[in-house]
Amino acid sequence: MSYQIDDLLYLMQRLRDPLHGCPWDLEQGFETIVAHTLEEAYEVADAIAEKDYPQLAGELGDLLFQVVYYAQLGREESLFDWEQVVDGITRKLIRRHPHVFPDGNLRTPAGALKLEADQVSQRWEEIKALERAERAERPQQLSLLDDVPRALPxxxxxxxxxxxxxxxxxxxxxxxxxxxxxxxxxxxxxxxxxxxxxxxxxxxxxxxxxxxxxxxxxxxxDAETALRQGNEKFERRFRFIENRLVSQGLNLADTDLESLDKLWDEAKLQGL
Known part of the structure; x- marks a missing residue:
């Protein structure tokens, strides 16, 4: 038997059951699980960077659970529920892809309208601008930067x-x-x-x-991706230095910088 999204939603309800749920899960709120959400998103990125696709499936499940968690909290506080989350994103993506759904209908036959890539990008930004304007309570204070999330790296x-x-x-x-x-x-x-x-x-x-x-x-x-790759390169070379010193019976802390630099250059020559 393969579990489906309804089973995951039911599981979440059980975890948050006031009488018989999980004590830890019952203590959580929107603010307390944000850190877990960010961590899960980074673990998805790590699995992709490592091309570990079996692991990626599990990490995506962990990330999906975070969305389910927020939906449950929203339902409990009468703010929103899972159905509203799914409905909202589906409507938004239909609206932002008029080249795929020209009449705004999810079941529009494929191939009804064709646009070039630059036209698609331009239309996407126009639609997002309209959405920002619609959300603004005071349009005179609307900024192009309003919806750039502060929680981003x-x-x-x-x-x-x-x-x-x-x-x-x-x-x-x-x-x-x-x-x-x-x-x-x-x-x-x-x-x-x-x-x-x-x-x-x-x-x-x-x-x-x-x-x-x-x-x-x-x-x-992409600056974030470039720095992640730079971090990984540094880690590979530093681990090479550590392993080489261990093989020589030497200690990292007792090795002079000139010797460490030579090992660093050796790691570079090996393509690390």
Whole structure:
């Protein structure tokens, strides 16, 4: 027997049963499970990065359970339920894909309308802009940046903020000025360091990182993915150094930096 979504929804109800449910689950609320949701999303990303597709199926299940959890909490507080979640996303995607569902009907026959990729992207952004306007209680305060989630990883959020501003023409047309901006921000970091002002150093480092993300965007590189790959590369090379030292009966802490640098270069030569 294969369990279906209705079984998962029932399981969630049982876990939250006030008399016979799980004590831990009964203590949770919207705010307390956010950290778990983010963790599960990262574990999905890790499984994809590792191309561990059997593991990915399980991680997607964990992430789906988070959505089910929020839906149960919403139902208990008479805010929304699972049916509203599913209905809302289905309606939104039909609305945002008029090239697939030209009459707004989910059962529209395939091939009724064709658009080029750039037309699809433009239409998508137009529809999202209309949705933001509809959600705004005070349109005069509406900002292009309103729906960029604050909970996103900082690199991803920086890239989204820049992309959103770029649509309004607030952007450089090429990468060269961004490189100059990075050099400018690096000089400001040096100046803050020379002044011994730690708060200023932190602020200038933020500006430098933001400029580097901007360069990645102009080069059509996803900053979050690039840094994850950089992290993985560092980890592979560092583990190589550790293993090589162990094989030589040496200790990492007692090895001088010059020797460590040589092992680092050896790891690079091996393609790690």
């Amino acid at each position: 900082a690199l991803s959020r920086a890239q989204k903020l820049q992309k959103r501003a770029s649509r309004a023409g607030f952007d450089w047309g090429q990468a060269a000025p961004v490189l100059e901006k990075i050099a400018e921000e690096l000089d400001e970091v040096r100046e803050a360091l020379a002044q011994g002002d730690h708060q200023a150093v932190a602020g200038e480092m933020g500006d430098l990182l933001f400029a580097v993300v901007n360069l990645a965007r102009h080069l059509k590189v």
